Amino acid sequence: MSARKEGHRVSSCQPDPAMSTAPFGAECYDITSLLDTLGEIPDPRDQWExxxxxxxLLAVILVATPTGAKCPREFHRRAADLPQSLLAVLGAPRDFLVGGYREPSEKTIRLLLKKIDVDALDTAFGSWLCAQAAPGQVAFAIDVKVLRGAWSGKDAQVRLLSAMLHGKGAVRVRVRIPDDTNEITHIQELVTKLPKNARPTSHDARRHTHPARHRETPRENRMDYILTVKGNQPTLERQTFERILPLLQETPHHEVEERAHGRIKNWQTWTRTAEIIDFPHVETACVIRRDEFDLTGVRISREHALILSSTPSERATAAYLHNRTRRHWGIENEIHYTRDTAWREDANPTYTGNTNHALASFRNLAIGVIRLSGARKIKETIKHVAANRYRALQLIATVCNGAGL
Known part of the structure; x- marks a missing residue:
């Protein structure tokens, strides 16, 4: 018996009871800008493939990713569930023998992910996301993510250095760190790929405070840095602490208090110039004190963050550095933690070719699309989309047409 009837294909998977079977005008959703972007990525396949x-193929993977699909097998199963009208919008070839549109096999998807040019993939995805999100001057948070389920060798895990747009949860640029080196030697490569309107950048506390890393890069690229100093640079930490210690006796230059989840959080910020601190291009020193209280006012914890910036003190106000630093901390929650919890990235071992890097790229793009569409709860949105495949198209079209954030 034919698997297709009157242009409608019977799913190879158990049908989802929540999935709508009503007619849907998929052609009404314009995702041309994204499809054009995907078409510019170099094709790694041989002609006969x-x-x-x-x-x-890339659009199918993208539509499947917000449903929670994690590997080529699941991408194929999601593609087999896609309605004919949605396959047509994504650009599927028509099979005239059976009178319907074809979906790719698991093998086709697996081979593509293994060979795809991940640098071109990251560049295309990042450029498209930021074009939808940030028309003006922007700031980025830079951090490294270890793919704990992906091993490139016996003792080496895949590491990706990323730049995320502050406040948007969208990754703009990413580079893979080779197994025989560290992120310090690749920060300049990442920074040179950022757009010209990028300013400033913020950096991870423990990894990116090496002086050699900032010796030339920020000024050459007309960008300022904001970084947190910790114990991996004890001399720098001591100099910074000595410079800002007298400030703690003064009234805070900026103060914010928030109440949420049964806690009261208070941030106090002080800034001053950084004359005695020996670090490339440093202009401003800052300390942020974070106190956490229960609802009765009893202090639960207190932390101090030491901040250095190449931004001149007349612009690097306490409010400015407080906001930029807190937005940097968002890269862990908005990107890294989300990929681990929504797609179980660290528990999903992948070893072949560029597959692990490519999957992370699609997850970043899916996160960016979901956030730019106005949704903030990623896992709930994934469950919502999984119940009706058309919703992935709706999310993408919303962002393509500028109707999101």
Whole structure:
């Protein structure tokens, strides 16, 4: 018996009872800008492998990712569930023998992810996301993510250095760190790929405070840095502490208090110039004190963060550095933690070719699309989309047409 009837394909998977079977005008949703972007990525396949266009295969993976799909097998199963009208919008070839549109096999998806140019993939995804999110001057948080389920060798895990747009949860640029080196030697490569309107950048506390890393890069690229100093640079930490210690006796230059989740959190910030601190291009020193109280006012914890910035003190106000630093801390919650919890990235071992890097790229793009569409709860949104595949198209079209954030 034919698997297709009157242009409608019977799913190879158990149908989801929540999935809508009502007619849907998929052609009404314009995702042309994203499909054009996907079409510009170099095609790594041999000529005889090109049954499907590259943009269609990438679009299928993208639509499947917000449903929670984590590997080529699940991408294929999601593609087998896609309605004919949605396959047509994504650019599927028509099979005239059976009178319907074809979906890619698991093998086709697996081979593509293994060979895809991940640098071109990251560049295309990042450029498209930021074009939708940030038309003006922007700031980025830079941090490294270890893919704990992906091993490139016996004793080496895949590490990706990323730059995330502050406040948007969208990754703009990313580079893979080779196994025989560390992120310090690749920060300049990452920074040179950032757009010209990028200013400033903020950096991870423990990894990126090495002086050699900032010796030339920020000024050459007309960007300022904001970084947190910790014990990996004891001399720098001591100099910074000595410079800002007298400030703690003064009234805070900036103060914010928030109440949430049964706690009261208070941030106090002080700034001053950084004359005695020996670090490339440093202009401003800052300390942020974070106190956490229960609802009765009893202090639970107190932390101090030492901040250095190349931004001149007349612009690097206490409010400015407080906001930028807190936005930097968001890269862990908005990107790294989300990929681990929504797609179980660290528990999903992948070893072949560029697959692990490519999957992380699609997850970043899916997170960016969800956030730019206005949704903030990623896991809930994934469950919502999984119940009806058209919702992934709706999310993407919302961002493409500028109707999101």
């Amino acid at each position: 090109k049954i499907y266009s590259l943009s269609f």
